[in-house]
Amino acid sequence: MKRKVYNEVIYDEQTPLLNVPELVDNKTSNTVCFKSKAKDMEPINLPTERVPDWQNKAVELFGEMLDKYKGLRLFMDSCVRCGSCSDKCHYFLGTGDPKNMPVSRQELMRSVYRKYFTMQGKIFKNSKDCVAFDDNILKDWFTYFYQCSECRRCCVFCPQGIDTAEVTMAAREIMARLGVGTKYVTEVVHKVYTTGNNLGIWAPAWIDNCKFLEEELIEETGLKIPLPVDVNGAEVLLVPPSADNFVNTNTMLGYAKMFYAAGVSWTTSTFCNEGGNFGMFLNYHNYKTINNRILKAARDLNVKYILWGECGHAWRAGYMTRTLSGSMDFLTVKYPKHVCQFTNEMIKKGAFKLDKTANDHLKVTYHDPCNVARATTGMLEPPRDIIRATCNNFKEMHPDTTREKTFCCGGGGGMLADELMSMRMAGSKPRCMAVKATGANYLATPCAICKANFGESLKFWDTGAVVGGVHDLLSNALILNH
Amino acid sequence: MNLYAIILSFAAYIAVIIFITGFIGRLVTYFRTPAPLRIPLTPAPKTYFGALMRLFGNAIFFYPLLRKSKFLWLYGYVFHVSFFLVIMRHLRYFLYPVPEWVMSFQSLGVYAGYSLALSILFLFARRMFSDRDVYISLTEDYFALFLLLIIAGTGLLMHYYYRPYLVDIKSFSLGLTTFDWSAPSTDLLFIIHLLSVMLLVIYFPFGKLLHSGAIWFSPTIGKPDDISVRKYKNPWDKV
């Protein structure tokens, strides 16, 4: 059997779809994120170093989380170790490390819970199921709660409805407030506060790049199709992932052409040109503060409504906007709306002339980003409808790996860091095997992080497919009037 | 009335009090803990009624378990149904005169006793077969199964081989409900049966058996997704 080696972690290359690996203890216990730096922690309102008396502080914070989150409170009590979730996590399927089974991931937290918050912990002080919060367990938390992409796949299969993502989020919040974060996530959050986006693109560069894309469109179509920036009074504020403007530019061109053809005025904002919310991977405070920026940008630019771009984590956070950031009643669309929903409505209305044969060179399959498909509702069909309207060759992947059962790309949840590359490739394996099985050469997906991780992993697993957006396909098929 | 009667009766009362206060206290905590951000499970129903239906479907038919293994679903299911039937059968010890509907559970209850014991054995065994199940099983899981096995085993033995004197047992259990305490049979099997039941009842609100109550509050299965229609406030962070 051919084997692949990545950062000295060895994975079997050809295992059938959804094959469950042998358990290998501590297989990924050394795949750890770099620690956060004080220069990033301070501006995002977190302790720059481990807080004094951190063990007791951790227990106190744990108690606070239990009182604040019904989910956590229930999930700590209700697991019956039925094992239904144990082979559902892509990181487990990719690595075989037993601590990547969702139930054992929860157990890292539950064992501490038992120690301090249950009768069992008080009576059986030395039981191995009740663990004191110390350096060892903190190390495990830091490792394995940053090996969870908060994708919620395990939850779909749990008879108790236990959502490991909630557990992971709580553990990360506790760690963050103890002063323990990862370099990648805190750096990104810091960048959002200084530049408005995750990539750290300053306003002039953003404007420049929009001009550059406009020129590209003139070359391609002969039309002056605008990519407006900071236009006061535009109809739509588009909150794309910033990567669409620099890396996945075809998606950005797709938005521009779509708005042009639909005759809708739009704009991006240099104050908030990013939807992807990395605060979600850290703590509630930053989650909320970042999301607030979207409503502020909408107010400042006096737009009629907001559309969220092709970004999974933006949509999951944005979906909570009315709880996190307050009323959207000053807009005409008073609840969060995704650009795919908008485009799909326009297609249904017959607003576009489409030539499906323009995509005939592509064999398309669709990846449901977990945060689009599973963390919110109503986003299973619209992207598929767009693909069906713009492509002739569309093939779904295995039904156990699509829709609510979709596999994560392997890089979500703040795990897109380079030092986690072996984890990202391993976690991507179930998805890539499913892609390979369809024989597709184009993997469409509306999520910037998915695109970034698949950019590497589709090659790594020799799938023969490239990744791209959904609006890229629309962009190819759209016939524009001169 | 003698010391034996008083001690056992008091133990039974204490067990029941711990069970009731512990369990209700837990449910109240679940109920009162806020759920700030909505996390309904996709594909989520759009209405509260739909969510309630899904919750019932989940709690009564365990259908996510079907996705893991039909086998585990089967004996997991048999276990819960048998347990219910056996409890119904035991109602006859606490009611006088025994109502018609309790009588109708009698023979079914005996069969349920068998399937209960059998399913517990299966549940035990499955924790030892696959590597993954061995890895995730905790002492607590074995403890709960062990306790249940003792209860079911002694119950069946008493029914078939060593029948204790039932009149004494019934006057003991009825006495508990009327505060007219009397001594039950001193049969060893019966005492083991009774004490294990008390232990189970006491343990119930402090361990994994809480899943029976927790599922009704589930923010994933039991909530609709109506976020575009309804505004939800975060109770500890009003904006």
Ligand code: SF4
């Ligand atoms: S599926 Fe749910 S109840 Fe079963 S082991 Fe996993 S988390 Fe626990």
Ligand code: SF4
């Ligand atoms: S949320 Fe996703 S990544 Fe995390 S344990 Fe569950 S399946 Fe694995």
Ligand code: SF4
């Ligand atoms: S990057 Fe995409 S697939 Fe991965 S967790 Fe995020 S939304 Fe899911």
